[in-house]
Amino acid sequence: MTHPTDTGIEGHGSVPGGVQGFGSGDGAASATRITPGNALRPEDIALDVQRGTARPSEDVAEYALRLGDDALILAQRLGHWISRAPELEEDVALGNIALDQLGHARSFLTYAGAAWGKTEDDLAYFRREPEFRSAHLFEQPNGDFAVTIARQFIVSYYQFELYRRLAGSADATLAAIAAKAVKEVDYHRDHSAQWVLRLAQGTEESRRRMIAGLKLVWPYVEELFEDDELTARLGDAAVVPSSLRPDFDRLTSEVLAEAELEVPQVPGAPGGGRRGRHSEHLGYLLAEMQVLAREHPGATW
Amino acid sequence: MNDTDARNQPVDIKSGTSAVSTDKASEHTTAGWPLWEVFVRSSRGLSHVHAGSLHAPDAAMALRNARDLYTRRNEGVSIWVVPADAIAASDPDAKGSFFESPQGKDYRHATYYVKSEGVKHL
Numbered sequence: 001m002t003h004p005t006d007t008g009i010e011g012h013g014s015v016p017g018g019v020q021g022f023g024s025g026d027g028a029a030s031a032t033r034i035t036p037g038n039a040l041r042p043e044d045i046a047l048d049v050q051r052g053t054a055r056p057s058e059d060v061a062e063y064a065l066r067l068g069d070d071a072l073i074l075a076q077r078l079g080h081w082i083s084r085a086p087e088l089e090e091d092v093a094l095g096n097i098a099l100d101q102l103g104h105a106r107s108f109l110t111y112a113g114a115a116w117g118k119t120e121d122d123l124a125y126f127r128r129e130p131e132f133r134s135a136h137l138f139e140q141p142n143g144d145f146a147v148t149i150a151r152q153f154i155v156s157y158y159q160f161e162l163y164r165r166l167a168g169s170a171d172a173t174l175a176a177i178a179a180k181a182v183k184e185v186d187y188h189r190d191h192s193a194q195w196v197l198r199l200a201q202g203t204e205e206s207r208r209r210m211i212a213g214l215k216l217v218w219p220y221v222e223e224l225f226e227d228d229e230l231t232a233r234l235g236d237a238a239v240v241p242s243s244l245r246p247d248f249d250r251l252t253s254e255v256l257a258e259a260e261l262e263v264p265q266v267p268g269a270p271g272g273g274r275r276g277r278h279s280e281h282l283g284y285l286l287a288e289m290q291v292l293a294r295e296h297p298g299a300t301w
Numbered sequence: 302m303n304d305t306d307a308r309n310q311p312v313d314i315k316s317g318t319s320a321v322s323t324d325k326a327s328e329h330t331t332a333g334w335p336l337w338e339v340f341v342r343s344s345r346g347l348s349h350v351h352a353g354s355l356h357a358p359d360a361a362m363a364l365r366n367a368r369d370l371y372t373r374r375n376e377g378v379s380i381w382v383v384p385a386d387a388i389a390a391s392d393p394d395a396k397g398s399f400f401e402s403p404q405g406k407d408y409r410h411a412t413y414y415v416k417s418e419g420v421k422h423l
Contacts, residue, residue: 090366096373190365194361194365
């Protein structure tokens with residue numbers, strides 16, 4: 001796990017063919033061939049789990065479950081924008097972010113499942129609502145485009161600070177997943193910040209919606225930075241959530257100031273997602289996400 | 302939020318773009334985002350190659366959309382975007398007068414000429 005390239009041919013050989021050069025997994029092999037590159041993939045983690053080289057402690061698994069659930073629920077929400085965004089190009093942009101998040105979710109859940117003999121699919125499709133550990137922000141409905149951008153703005157600034165630090169985790173697998181994810185989340189930050197600026201400084205209507213969107217989702221910021229016994233016990237393996245807050249506040253308020261927006265002054269929502277207590281929205285999301293896998297367990301296509 | 306709601310409440314970014322954009326390309330457009338042509342360089346040492354086109358409200362977003370649309374399978378190391386209006390193209394109907402003249406003019410190719418005696422390394 002600490003050496004993602006160790007998986008070599010076995011790891012990358014399973015990439016489906018079709019494009020010239022696929023399957024070699026060596027990004028530097030040729031100047032003209034397109035290759036998938038060498039980055040860490042969920043399949044590589046699954047291999048390490050199979051071989052017994054990656055095995056999280058119970059606490060690390062619980063922590064990975066939280067981060068994986070955050071990413072999974074957000075990916076499901078963002079995927080809903082496909083064919084519904086203001087322009088085709090934005091469909092693809094949001095779809096790409098959704099797929100990045102799904103990739104992070106797969107890595108975290110694959111690793112978490114190793115502690116309990118479960119696969120990523122067991123965890124994603126066969127847990128009940130109270131068993132999910134995602135924070136409430138991630139399950140908030142898409143709303144209009146501005147609400148989605150507001151939610152994404154908070155998420156990506158939070159995740160960037162989190163993964164940047166988690167890349168130095170004492171747990172090698174968490175560190176490797178975070179090191180891969182942080183580059184992708186950096187782009188998500190840019191995407192959402194660009195849209196916050198444009199919507200805030202566009203028309204009167206787009207500005208009104210941006211302000212309303214931020215006000216709607218800002219109460220869920222609080223929960224992201226709450227420490228608890230688990231994060232305290234994990235020490236160097238995890239990141240203390242409250243330690244991310246100053247950087248989050250500074251960087252988000254810089255963007256909001258440039259957009260001539262105020263940081264919403266709203267009381268925090270009660271939260272409870274990390275303990276399995278969710279808002280009314282998650283159940284519907286899970287029903288849609290899980291129905292196919294539950295209707296046809298083990299089906300492949 | 303169901304499908305219908307999402308469709309009925311698009312943010313009015315189409316008309317809003319001209320307010321924030323300083324690009325010439327968007328000034329000509331009243332409906333929808335302006336068109337941009339995308340050029341991708343696949344590797345160091347190669348030139349940028351036309352990859353396709355896309356819509357975007359301004360140059361900054363056009364670059365980002367190009368990244369999302371044309372480099373998501375590890376295709377590129379550099380992207381150019383150009384307002385489609387800024388490209389002057391040859392007339393497809395003038396193909397004969399424009400491009401057929403060089404045909405048959407073998408002497409314009411180096412291979413037409415016999416190598417002079419004593420010239421090395423050609």
